[in-house]
Every structure is written in structure tokens, then in C-alpha cells.
Amino acid sequence: MQAEKVGIPSVTVALTGFVEQARAVGKGEGISNLRVAEYPGRIQMHSPQELREGVATLIPQIVNGLTEEEEERVTSTPEPAPRDIVFGGTFEEVNEFFYEHQWSDGLPIVPPTIDKVEELLRYTDRSPDEIIGVLRPEMREATVWNIAVNGVMAGCRPEYMPVLVAIVEVMADPQFGLEHAGSTPGWEALIILNGPIRRQLGFNWETGVLRPGNRANVSIGRFFRLYMRNVPRFLPGITDKATFGQNFRGVLPENEEAVAEIGWQPLSVDRGFRAGENVVTISSCRHMSNPLKTVGAVAEEHLDRITDLMLRTQEHYWVAYGPVAPTLIISPVVAKKLSMEDYSKDDIRKYIYDHAKVPAHLFDKELQVNWRGMTACAFVEQGILPALYCESDDPNRLLPILQGSKPEDLLIVVSGDPNRNRSMICHQNSTQGFPTSKRITLPGNWEELMAEPGR
């Protein structure tokens, strides 16, 4: 796309199944007739002969794409202004209309009437017209207004609005890498909440924290995915190429009371905020591990099991993509056990970093998934991995699977049933949905609003 923008003709090679996505992304960038050459099938599954045959099919497409003019496909249809009424009808009719237009996630939505939207807008001092960012792939404006509209649709109470704004600020932050959220791993967000707002809005952070059932947790989790659908426009099969995908995930507030009791700091402080600030942190989550039970009177018995879980469930080659920032969620009783043996969060991170290693021959074997013929040493030579990945040619030398991220990029959150000895790992998707935190800004009259009857 950059080449076309500076007047250089280009052809994008895409594998079968990804041509439409390539064109849709091109359209978002303004190139409505992006020239795409389709490689037939999955290139990584092809024999050398099949690869050669597949590449041969690209040649006429490349030649044509670089030399033949194509009729412009520029189409532009007027779109509604924020307060325009786009439909009127019953609850069922509104839901059908939204579903037909791909504005709904398939569950019933709360009809976004102007009155309902304005109820949410009371809970922010920001102008409804304020643009938080422009979100790829469709390059649409994220505004305070459309945050409120989608918040209504997701079933959020008006007072959730400050949290919703912070969530969209995360989406708009370049560090979060939102533009890649349509990639095939089909990650879903892990939304972590810190601060007194957890209690004010009635979140659950104990037993069944990630289960549906608590309105604040679940409707805000739903909002994330609905907004992803309606503003950046990640649509399954077109701009969202999730192989399987996941359902939206409820918000995970940290149990700050348990954290304080054992003398640790909450995640928000690890992320550079002051204790007591309301903070949202969002990470991509490729998958949640099984809820690992750990036992034993000695801290290392728990840490060894957790490290083993990390080794068994994270693809080893993943570090070659860039920094990896998994989240370790531990229940309060496990956190307490570790703290009683003088483990701080930093000590836990160090333990896992030091022990989450695999023999080089296994690491190299996994690299073949994306980089056929490559080795850890070759990646060191190319500057993609640090020197410690090639300190010798011993196939049994141990290589870390978390190297590449700074220590604090292993996020630790205390949450879940206070009395159960389980831990889970959210495996993160590298530069795509990289953990990003934002302070939640409350309106000046927050206390007054929260004191209103019915709140």
C-alpha cells in the first residue's frame, strides 16, 4: 500500500483464503483496487515440487498486476451522521435490522436510542464528538459518541462509560497493534481492571470471575468485541480471519484486597500507575490455559508446576516474532503461599524466566512452523533473536521461551476464588494486542452521579 501511495505499482501475494482480507485492508487504506496475486493453498504444507508449482501460478498474476491497468472500483456511499435516526421499529425489528447490517454480534442488543446514548454521555466530561482515534482496518473514527452507542447496545449501565472510554483508548494506542487483530490465531481480549471503581460498579473478582452472571464484568467484555466489530470493523471471514475465534471474555478485576493483605502491589502499580488509581489493562489472549491446580507446602512446588504449564502451552517459536507478554492469573491462596515464602512478583517473574527453557533442538524444530530451514543461530545472525540464543551449537543447550520481553512483561494478576489453589496463563499474541494500560478518567461530578437513586 505504501508503494501505491508514492506512485509505485505493486502486487500483494496472499494465500488462498486471504485475498478478500487483503483487498478489504487495501480499501481501508484508500486503495480500492489493490492488486493481489493468489498463491494456491497453504504454502507451509507444500512439498518443494508443490511450492514450485504454486509459485509458477503467481507469475502471470504478478505480471498482469504490475502492467495491466484495471478499472477503478471506487464506490462511495453517503453514511449517516451520529444523531441521524437510521431505523425505527419494535425491539425485534431493530434487532433484525442491526443483524442484517452486521452491526450486531448475534445476541439481542439494547436499541441505541438517542435518550439511552445520552444517559451514558452524562458519565463523561468529554465531548461526544471527540475523536479518540482512527481505527484500522476500515479507518473509522472512534468517538465518545459511538462508544456510548455501542455501550448501550452491549447492555452496559450508564456509569460504565468511563471504563468504556479507557478501553477504546487502549484500542487506539499504537502499542496495542489493533490493526492486526484480524489475524488467524483469533485472539480475544483479556481486560484487567484495577482501582476503587471495581467496587463502585459492582464487579466480581472472586469465584467464577470470568463466568457470565455479573453485569459489569460481562457487558463490558461484550462491549469490547461489539466495538471491534462496529468501528474498526473486524468482520469474521472478511477482515477477521480468526481460524476458530473465541467468545468475548468478561472483565477480570484484580483482587486488590488480597494483594494488599499479602504485601504485594496491584498490577496497575506494576504498570506504572499510582496505587488507588482506576486503570484498565488489555492484553490479547490467544488462549487461556487449563486452570492448573498446584499443591505443596513449598513455594517452588507451585512455581515449578506453573513454569511447566508455561512450557507446555506456549509455542516455543513465538519469541521469534517479537516480545511476548503472557499474563499469569493466580488465585489469592496461591499468591499468599508464595508471599509467605518471601516471593515478590519480581521474584516469581525471575523464577519463571530462568526456568522456562527448552533444548535448542526442540526450539529449532518449532521454528519450522513459520520459517522452514531456519534455526535459532540463523535468527541471531539476522539480529532477530539476541546472542544468548546461539552461545554454542549444542542441540541440548537450553533456550528461553520468554526472552525478548522485559521482565515486567510477564503480567501477574491475583483474582478468582480466594480459597482455591489454581492458576491460569493467558498466552499473548506478541505485537498484536500487546498489553496496554490506560487510566480511567471520571467525570467531575462522579460522586454526585453515583449517589443518584437507582445507582
Add this chain to the structure above:
Amino acid sequence: MKDREFMYQVVWPLGKTRSRPRSGAPRLDTLEGKTVCELWNYVYSGNLSFPMIEELLKKQYPTMRFVNYAEFGNTHGPKEREVIEALPRKLAEFGCDAVISGNGG
């Protein structure tokens, strides 16, 4: 007739698009003698497919010249923003007449 009390007048949940359709670059009259630059996202076997593309295109256009993807850096990864930002300058520096970018998948 529907009861007006149960009618909902609703607004649009999307945001205004900033996408401004523009024409793609003009195409070339021939590839003979042209410099074709390769951009790779370092996945999906581009290290294997680009050399084959070069070889097959060279058969058709013997005077065609290629600039290897390594000159531009990984277009997808931790440094992609810097790589993309630097592209207009680098494409000019290398005298690129055309670009092949891959591999999407």
C-alpha cells in the same frame, strides 16, 4: 398497528470513515529493464518463494533487476512501524519501479 410506545428510533453504531479512495499507481508498460523490490513479512515461506519468483520472472524478463527483501526489513513485527515509515525513502533510494509484497496468509 404497532403501539408507538414500543417503537425505538435508533442511531448508527459505526464511526465516520477516514478512508479516502484514491487511484492506485499507474502500471508499467513493460517489466523489461525494471527494478522490482521485494517486501516480506517474514512468514509463510517468503524466503523460499521470493527466490523462485525471481528466477521465473527473470526467464521472461532477463534484464529485470531485483532488490531483496532484506534491504527493507521485516514489514510485520516489532519494528514494522519504523520499516513502513522508512519505505517511501528506501523505495526511492533503491530506484524501485515496482514492488512485490508478501506473503499474506
